[in-house]
Amino acid sequence: MDDGIEVFMKQKVDLKGAAVIEGFPSVGLVSTLAANYIIEQLKLPKIGCMISGQLPVTSIIRDGMPNHPVRIHGDRRVVVFISEFRPPAGLVKPIVDNILSWTAENGCELIISAEGLPVQETGQHPEEIKVYGVASTQKGRGLLGEKKIPPLNEGIITGISGVLLNEGLRLDRDVLCVIADAHETYPDARAAARIVETIDAVLPQIQLDTRPLYAEAEKMEIEIRAALAKIQPALAGHQNPLDIDQAPAGMYR
Numbered sequence: 001m002d003d004g005i006e007v008f009m010k011q012k013v014d015l016k017g018a019a020v021i022e023g024f025p026s027v028g029l030v031s032t033l034a035a036n037y038i039i040e041q042l043k044l045p046k047i048g049c050m051i052s053g054q055l056p057v058t059s060i061i062r063d064g065m066p067n068h069p070v071r072i073h074g075d076r077r078v079v080v081f082i083s084e085f086r087p088p089a090g091l092v093k094p095i096v097d098n099i100l101s102w103t104a105e106n107g108c109e110l111i112i113s114a115e116g117l118p119v120q121e122t123g124q125h126p127e128e129i130k131v132y133g134v135a136s137t138q139k140g141r142g143l144l145g146e147k148k149i150p151p152l153n154e155g156i157i158t159g160i161s162g163v164l165l166n167e168g169l170r171l172d173r174d175v176l177c178v179i180a181d182a183h184e185t186y187p188d189a190r191a192a193a194r195i196v197e198t199i200d201a202v203l204p205q206i207q208l209d210t211r212p213l214y215a216e217a218e219k220m221e222i223e224i225r226a227a228l229a230k231i232q233p234a235l236a237g238h239q240n241p242l243d244i245d246q247a248p249a250g251m252y253r
Helices: 027-042 089-105 138-146 159-171 189-202 211-235
Strands: 005-009 019-023 046-052 060-062 065-067 070-074 078-083 110-118 131-135 174-182
Touching: 005 089, 019 027, 019 089, 019 159, 027 078, 027 110, 027 174, 027 189, 046 089, 089 110, 089 159, 110 159, 110 189, 131 138, 131 189, 138 174, 159 174, 174 189, 189 211
Parallel strands: 019 078, 019 110, 110 174
Antiparallel strands: 005 046, 046 070, 060 065, 070 078, 131 174
């Protein structure tokens, strides 16, 4: 138990050498969408959960079964921490401390975090969704270079990802943050697909098919464009509520 947090393991699993993916909510929910998709694609069993009195008093019902707000899925290839809830600021550092100590205890060396970089809301993506990377160690920066993932040279990363990077730097732990252009106002499946593709390229022990996720994104974008077309007349002469140019962002470049 650490700061009111407990990592409870449902079963003993040999996880030495497995990569760890952090899937707490981010811009466009890209991290949660990507984490869910990886769990489904790799058929990763639920092996544990994270418990804290400061997390939402909520049960996530899936397939008729209750689930904690923060679950752990994994096998010898990869482990995924996933949640649909953004933790309060006071709980971010304790969660990161627990992830780092748990990964060390289980022999997991590489931690991958996913984030979304806010883009202007137009109802559709630019033709190319850019992906960037940040690493806490020289080894990690070498891996980003090897996979031709351009670095985010200037910016701010907040929340779980930001603290993981800082603590990875302090403790010489390999933490990679993969960042994709994403819309803020709706779950961005297309950006999540780019995140999944990038994680797939980084981890040789897995193979992921993103085609179903892109199909879902295309359907979502058609619906959004149709909704925007309907409300445009009502917005004439007024600021578009989807315009986030002046809104504070959790990250910039």
